[in-house]
Structure formats: C-alpha cells, structure tokens
Amino acid sequence: xxxxxxxFMIEAINMAKENIRSGKGGPFGAxxxxxxxxxxxxxxxxxxxxxxxxxxxxxAIREACKVLGDFQLTDCEIYTSCEPCPMCLGAxxxxxxxxxxxxxxxxxxxxxGFDDSFIYQEINKNPDxxxxxxxxxLQQEAVKVFQIWLENENKTEY
Numbered sequence: 001x002x003x004x005x006x007x008f009m010i011e012a013i014n015m016a017k018e019n020i021r022s023g024k025g026g027p028f029g030a031x032x033x034x035x036x037x038x039x040x041x042x043x044x045x046x047x048x049x050x051x052x053x054x055x056x057x058x059x060a061i062r063e064a065c066k067v068l069g070d071f072q073l074t075d076c077e078i079y080t081s082c083e084p085c086p087m088c089l090g091a092x093x094x095x096x097x098x099x100x101x102x103x104x105x106x107x108x109x110x111x112x113g114f115d116d117s118f119i120y121q122e123i124n125k126n127p128d129x130x131x132x133x134x135x136x137x138l139q140q141e142a143v144k145v146f147q148i149w150l151e152n153e154n155k156t157e158y
Contacts, residue, residue, distance in 0.1 A: 002099075003077065003099075004101055005033070005036070005079075008031050008033055008038065008077075008079040008101075009079050009081075009101060009103055011029075011031055011038070011041075011079070012029040012030055012031045012056075012079045012080055012081045012103070013029065013081045013103055014029070015029025015030075015031070015041060015042075015043050015056070015081070016028050016029035016043070016044075016056070016081040016082075017029075018043070019043040019044055019056075023048070024043065024044075024045055024047075024048040025043060025044035025045045025046050025047050025048050025049075025054070026044040026046060026047070026114065027044070027081070027082075027112065028043065028044040028055060028056035028057075028080070028081050028082055029041070029042070029043050029044075029056050029080070029081045030042045030043075030056035030057045030059070030060040030061075030078060030079065030080040030081070031060060031078070031079045031080075032060050032061065032063070032064035032073060032076050032077070032078055032097070033076060033077045033078075033079065034064075034068075034073075034075055034076045034077075035075070039064050039067050039068070039076070040060045040061075040063035040064035040066075040067055041060055041063070042055075042056045042057065042058065042059025042060030042061070042062075042063060043056050043059065044056045044059075045059060053087065055085065055087065055088050056080060056081065056088075057078065057080050057084050057088035057091060057092065058087070058088060058091055060078065060080075061073065061078070061091055061092070061095050064076065064095075065095070071095075071158060072095060072096045072158070073095045073096060073097040074096065074097075074098075075098060076095075076097040076098060077097055077098055077099050077100065077101065078092060078097050078099075078100040078101070079100070079101050079102075080100065080101070080102045080103070081102070081103050081104060082102055082103060082104040082105075082106075082108065082109050082114075083102045083104065083105050083106045083108075083109070084100070084102065085106075085109075085114075085116045085119070086116055086119045086120060086123070094158075118131075
C-alpha cells in the first residue's frame with residue numbers, strides 16, 4: 001500500500017539543496033519516517049566526512065536505528081531525494097523498512113555526474129573479472145565460522 005506523504009519528500013529534497021549550499025556533500029537528502037513522524041534525517045557527507053559510505057540514506061538509516069535501538073526499521077518508510085545507489089539499496093533491504101520513496105531517478109543522477117550503472121555491470125561479473133578484482137582464499141576456514149554461527153544458541157538472527 002502506498003502511503004506517500006508529499007511533505008516528507010519535500011523535506012528530503014530541501015535537505016539535498018541545503019547540503020549543496022552548506023558545502024558538506026552531494027545533492028542528496030533522506031528521511032526515515034515512523035508512524036507519520038520523522039525519526040531520522042541524513043544528508044550526503046561523503047566529502048566532508050571523507051567517508052565513501054556517508055550517503056544520505058546510509059546516514060539516515062544509521063541514525064534511525066540508533067533512535068529505535070534496533071537494527072531493523074520495522075514499520076518505517078524512507079524518503080530520499082534520489083533513487084538509491086546499489087550500496088544504499090542494499091542497506092535499505094537489510095534495514096527492512098516497509099517501503100521507500102524517491103524523487104530523482106538514477107538516470108537523473110547520472111546526468112548530474114553520479115552514474116552508478118558501472119556498479120550494476122560489475123556485480124554481474126565474476127569477482128576476478130571486475131575492474132577492482134576480488135580473489136577467494138581460505139573458504140573452508142570461513143565455512144567453519146558459519147558452522148559455529150549455526151550452532152550458536154544465543155545468536156540474534158537478522
């Protein structure tokens with residue numbers, strides 16, 4: 001069910017504008033809403049924090065999880081000024097909000113110099129064929145750790 005609220009999207013877009021004006025980062029803003037109330041906000045701080053993961057959605061998700069004292073955003077919605085990049089989309093899925101809304105598209109972002117299409121292309125390649133190659137070593141040792149996890153009776157599943 002779509003419960004879009006224009007006020008929250010306007011707030012996310014205004015955060016993106018303000019972030020440009022302040023010089024703190026790129027043109028992106030995000031808000032996490034629960035029960036019709038904003039519980040967290042985030043703006044892109046990649047360059048000001050020297051953190052490539054400090055995208056607006058990531059900042060907002062981290063803050064919302066602190067506010068809720070939980071690693072999941074149950075019964076929440078995320079409003080973001082632009083369609084999430086692959087990293088942020090992954091984080092949204094891991095956080096498990098009910099839904100997310102976005103304003104600008106990934107094509108709009110690409111026209112502004114934020115083109116993530118190469119990442120989508122890289123994901124489909126074998127790790128050793130990517131532009132930043134990945135190589136697997138010590139798989140069996142890692143599998144043993146997963147077995148310990150499976151046998152752990154005190155784990156919190158997520």
